[in-house]
Structures are given as C-alpha cells and as structure tokens.
Amino acid sequence: MKLKHIVESQQFTVPKIMELFERTNQMKKIVARGGTRDYSNRVMATLFYRPSTRTRFSFEAAMYRLGGKVLTTEQAKEFSSEVEGEMLEDTIRIISNYCDAIILRHHQEGGAKRAAAVSGVPIINAGDGSGGQHPTQALLDLYTIYNECKTLDGLSVAFIGALDDGRTVRSLAYLMSKFDRIKLYFIAPGDIQIKPDILDYLKENNISYALAKNMDDIINRVDVAYQTRIDRNRLQDKNLDLSVYNIDTDVLQKMKYNSIIMHPLPRSVEINTAVDTDPRAAYFRQAKNGLYVRMAVLSMLFDEA
C-alpha cells in the first residue's frame, strides 16, 4: 500500500501505521546523529492559510533534518493577493511546479482533498477547517501513546475539553478505533461534546465508548488523558464551572501510576504547570515526537513516489 497524499487519518491501515512507526524510530536515531543529507535535492513548501508557528516549524525542521529545503508562508491568506473567485486549485497547480511536497493548512474543510485532486506532488493536510482533520497530529499522538504505553491494544483513552471543534481529537479517534479492545471516553460540557459523526463511526466499528460531563469515576481508570483547550470566550455566558475540566495535582493523584497526560498544545489554564514535572506529563515529549513522525511521513512519501 503506497500513499501519495496524506489527507485524513483513515487512510492509514494498521500495517502502514506500524511501518511508519518503525521509520519514526529510525528518524530518532538519525536526528541524534545530526540528521541526514539524503533528501538534499528536495524542496518542501508550507502553504499555511491559517498561521501556526509550532506546526509549521515542526514540518520545516523535519525537512531540514532530512537535508532538504523549505519554501514558507506564515499567513498565505492575508498575504496572497487573493482575488474574487481565485481557486485554491490554481494555486496548487502552480506551486506544485516549484516543490516536491506541499504542507497545506487551509481554512475550509475539504481544502486538502481539493488540493490533492490537482497536485502533481504529495499534499499533506496540516489542518483543514475546524471540522476537518490534521492527520500527522493524530499520527504523532498515536506514536506517543505507542511509545509511552508500549502497546496500542486494550487501552482506555479519555478525551477532555472542547471536543466539537477538535480536529486533533477527531483524527485520533479514527486512528485509535483501528486497534483492539479500545475504550474511549468523551468528557465535555454538552454544548461542545464530540459530534455525532464520530460516534456513528465508533458504533459501526463496534468500538466501546461513553460520554460524560466530568472526569469523576473515569480519570482513575484511563491509560491516557487527552486534554484539549476550552475557549472560555465561547462558553462564558453559560454559567458553567469549567474548572472541573482542568488537570491539576489533585487530579494527578487519582490517575493510574502508569497513565499519561497528553495535550496538542498550546495550553491555557487547563493543565496546571505544577503537573509538568510529573513523569506522566507526556505533552512535551508528544510535541517532540512531531519532528520524528513528520520526518517519517515526508521520507515515506518521497521514497514511495
């Protein structure tokens, strides 16, 4: 199975995921040795219509550690002289002449799919709209779980926070459901709970899941607490006590000794900084894995092209 574009996390089969994680382990070793020059003829473009310094740097650093070159946009939308009726498709057709891969963050759901349909070079979806996907984030999340828990089967995972607009959570839920005896918990206020399409998908695939309004009776039995940010402005007039969704040292005490806490970052108040020094705080290791996973994804696409 060869992949030309990375548009959504469902594209990955379990063998392909395992092949990618093997490659990711190799990339860790390559970075420790100072990188490779194997891809020094390759040029990657980051075409970001919504800014994200962290995600952009993660991809660009991955390309540099592979020996390649980078074309970069910080905010393509604001800065392109984008005209009435201008087509993303035309932009992709043009830019694909100039590089060997395009990392696309687009503001519209489906943007990456449209780009892939016309591109002469691999497209990697780095986020398309708030209801879309961000598959390399899901892959690095999954790799982190694999690396920390040493298995992907039989795990209990709690997703906590603003789950309705969480590309990250959506993509990871799809990926997790490919593994055996998974149990997923979605912990959020009703207004921002996970959307029904994900639950329908889980039902169809016989994945065990539950919804909850707080962490009680759940946080003590999960292997992974995947925390996301709640935009407090969105919910401010709802009189909700959002602090019940925060992870602090009290919550830590309830968690299993071998569980982990993840977060796609940036965080706001939802994980107390006192948690950072606990060995279960995996979110900075998770961010670092982004480099290795993205090196693996890029090199895989280049090698299989």
Next chain:
Amino acid sequence: MKLKHIVESQQFTVPKIMELFERTNQMKKIVARGGTRDYSNRVMATLFYRPSTRTRFSFEAAMYRLGGKVLTTEQAKEFSSEVEGEMLEDTIRIISNYCDAIILRHHQEGGAKRAAAVSGVPIINAGDGSGGQHPTQALLDLYTIYNECKTLDGLSVAFIGALDDGRTVRSLAYLMSKFDRIKLYFIAPGDIQIKPDILDYLKENNISYALAKNMDDIINRVDVAYQTRIDRNRLQDKNLDLSVYNIDTDVLQKMKYNSIIMHPLPRSVEINTAVDTDPRAAYFRQAKNGLYVRMAVLSMLFDEA
C-alpha cells in the same frame, strides 16, 4: 553585454534574450536531474513590500534548485518598523551586505531603479507599482511563446482585459516589439485600455498594432491570446458586459489550432476551467517556465558579476 541589475524589460537586447533562453533550456535539464549545487555559497533575499506567494516561491524555488540559500519576507512593508522618512535606499544598503542578490517587489513605481542605484548586489525587479514593470514575468512570458510557437518573429498577439494597470502586459509589449513583423492587439473596455506611453513606444518603433473593444474578428487570427484579469469592482458601476472578455469553449472554437492562451495567473472568471484541458491552454506551462527562466536570470547575474 553584461547586466548587473534587472530593472525593466527594455534592458534586454535580442542576443541577450536568446542567450538567456539557451541558459533556460539548460536549467530545465538541470531540474530534471535534481538541481545543482553550483551556487551553494550564494544567498538570495526576497524583499517583498507587497505579498505574492506565487512569485516569491518561484524565485525562491529557483534559488534552491541552484543550490543556494534564501532570506525571505512575506510582507516587508507591514512588518518593517518603517518609520517616517525611512529610506528604501538605506534598507537596500543594509540588506545588500547580507546577501548576493535582492528580489524586490516595491509598491512604488521606480522603486527598483532607486534600489539598483545604491545596491552592492544585483537587484531584480519583481514588480514596482501598478504602472511599473515586472521584467522576469515578461521574460518567462516571452520564453513560453518561443517554446510553444517555436519562433518570436511574425507573431500576432492579443492582449485582453485590464490593460491599463497591467505591469505584465506593459513589460511584454516592450519585449515583443524587439522582434520582426509583430502585430499587437489590445482588447479592453475604453476605461482600462493600454496607456498611451506604450502606444507611443510602438509607433516610434514601427510596430503594427490595433485597439479593440471586443475579440470579434481578432481572436480567430492571433497566435497568442494573452488574457489578464479584470477587477470587476473597479468597473461594476459602468454597466459594461465584461463577459465578452472571457475565454470559454466557444471562443476556443474560433481560435487557430496552433494558437495558445496565456495568463499571468491568478485567474478569476475570465478563463473558464473547461478550457484547461485544451492543448492550447498554455498558462500552467507558462507558470512552470517561471522556475527555469528565474534560474537562468539568477545564474547569469551570479556568473557575470
């Protein structure tokens, strides 16, 4: 004849153009082989006071395929802490210490000329004001015509659309008029027709030309239909039927079998997407030629310095 700076298309003599196109052909082969590292010690800066992701990426990719390094600005104007009375000249004097060539897009007509007057390294004008020039665009346009039509003599070219503020059209008209038995048509509503300075230049050089308000009786005999975008907001209160300037499959049928359609892109509605698959639709090949022509221009400036 050696060029230090590329400020306007008139600088190029016919022998120099032909030398550049020979070099462009070599660059095509170099890219097919994966690029060169001959210019790996060179640093190029793209100093863009007006954003243009496509043009910027085209130059930067050219530099990368030559093996070089890139300093980049997406929007220098907004982002420089530009102060009252600050001089473009000072900025150029400073930045020319840091690189081996500066690609300048400036918002004022004459900006490139001012920069060239003080720069210690080559300046390439990548657009200076709407009434200015964009000479590498004209060169890639001319190269495309040469490549598609196999000659630059005896051609009929129709320029269609907003011709008054078209840097591209202006620069190309200057270049075309250097060749033999050229016939130029300018097709536009009266308000946005080509400016008199270009027509004066054509008269002085005994170039045959004609103005028209629509394509009838012209489109069927041209070798090149060079379409540009009409900003509909500018003309919306004029009660004009702008659709007569669009190219669709009906117009295609009237065109010669060996003619070509060009467009500097991005397009809006003025070329119907149904035209894209016709072999005469040359605009995506034209965009791709930008990479090779810019590699040729850069390497020529470096070699001749």
Next chain:
Amino acid sequence: MKLKHIVESQQFTVPKIMELFERTNQMKKIVARGGTRDYSNRVMATLFYRPSTRTRFSFEAAMYRLGGKVLTTEQAKEFSSEVEGEMLEDTIRIISNYCDAIILRHHQEGGAKRAAAVSGVPIINAGDGSGGQHPTQALLDLYTIYNECKTLDGLSVAFIGALDDGRTVRSLAYLMSKFDRIKLYFIAPGDIQIKPDILDYLKENNISYALAKNMDDIINRVDVAYQTRIDRNRLQDKNLDLSVYNIDTDVLQKMKYNSIIMHPLPRSVEINTAVDTDPRAAYFRQAKNGLYVRMAVLSMLFDEA
C-alpha cells in the same frame, strides 16, 4: 567562561569580548572566502514577536554563511494562534525541540530571560521590550568602535537622541563601562533623557559621564557620536527644536578628523544624507559588522555547547 544564552550585554567580561572579537575577525575572512559548511547540521529559529526585517536577515544571513538552516517568523505574535494565558515558556519548550538555537525578539521586557530559563537550546535576545536589551546590537556597536578607533580604552562617546527607550544605547553603555578612562555624554531633551538606572550603574562603577541638552561644546571633542532616532510624534506638542539633535555637514565640520558617526538604523531625518560620503560616517560599516559579530556569537554558542 562559557555562555549558554545571550540575554544581556553585562554577561560579557572583557576577556570574553576580546575572544568574541577575535572570532569576529575570523568570520570576516570566512565570508570573503564564500562561507563555511562547518555548521551544516545546525538549525536556527528566528522567533520574532515584533517584526524587524534587518535584524532578522542579519541573524539568518549569519547562519547561512555558517552553512546552517533557518526556521523563520516574520511576526510570530500576530500569526500565532496565541490564546488567552498561553505561555511563552511552552512555546520555547516546544520550539527548542526543533532547532539548535532560538533568536528571540519579544515584546515584553524580561522575555528573553524567561525563555532562557526553560530552553533546551541557546536563546539569543534580539530585543525584549523597549526598556530591555539587545545585546548583539551592543556587541556589533562595540566591535565597530574597536575596529574604527583601534582601541576601547580612553574613548569619549556621545549618545544623541531618544535615549529613554533606547535598548541599543542602554546595552552599549553597560558594555563601554567595562573599559578604562571612558567618558560618556548623553545628549537629549529632558523628557527623553537616559533613565536613572543607567546613571546609577555608571556612578557605582566610577564611569565619567555628563548630561546635556545639545551638542555644543561636546561634539567637537568626542571620538564617537552615537546618533539615535527621535520619534517626532512623541514630542510634537512640546515646542522643542529637535533639529539641534541632527547631524549635518555643519556638525561634521566641528567633529574631530578621526572621530566616527554611528546609528543603529533605520534613520529618519536625524543624519543628513550629505554626511553619508564622509569617511567618518560609520553607520553602514556598523550594519555590515552585524553579520560577522552574529556569526561569531552563533558559532561560539554552538562550539561551547
């Protein structure tokens, strides 16, 4: 003495400064030979929360001439999806996974210090708030004085202009006071004179200094006239004659034949362009030294890590 981070100019002892300047001289030779590839495995990130094309290009060109790679932001603040309560510390923890050094320009005084406290890789402060520091600017200023005057002892230096919010002046005053028999003059309208903390520092260190409202009786005896920009908007309702702070050919005539004029640039009206051709106008040489000094700082941090 090894430096891990460059946060403020006081970190540098006189022997360390002299070691750095020796390294700077070597870098000049390396650039003349076309740069080195000794640092080709290294990746540097410029994380600028306030835009500055000149300073950013100076660092990035330095990294390129050392053979390295560059992750770049033009305006990280506006473009990061920075959220309520997001921590600079988290951003630094993440980005330090992706690179070998971070060049930070932050809008808050103390930003660089906070970053250095959590970063796994060297932080170089490229300006932190208007009351903060910009130590590599001070180092290149000092190197320029050393290079032009052939000594750093026994010099008279006049700082002229808006001295209250001048990071540059503050950092350089700290550095100059490490040398023998220095005499500093601060020439500014009362409202924007140098802040008391600097004067307290000078008193404690027995450095001779004087304040003045104009250049009379001072400009004729200084070795260095360090001119800065006065933001005229800030003082427009004060009925002050700001032209007395300008340097023009009349002022030049009063200056010593072997003195120099410096300016951190960009300038506005405060140095007349007629001064540019005088051999004492050192400000463009000063800007060029930024490349060499930053190459020296970067390579020193990499070598000592």
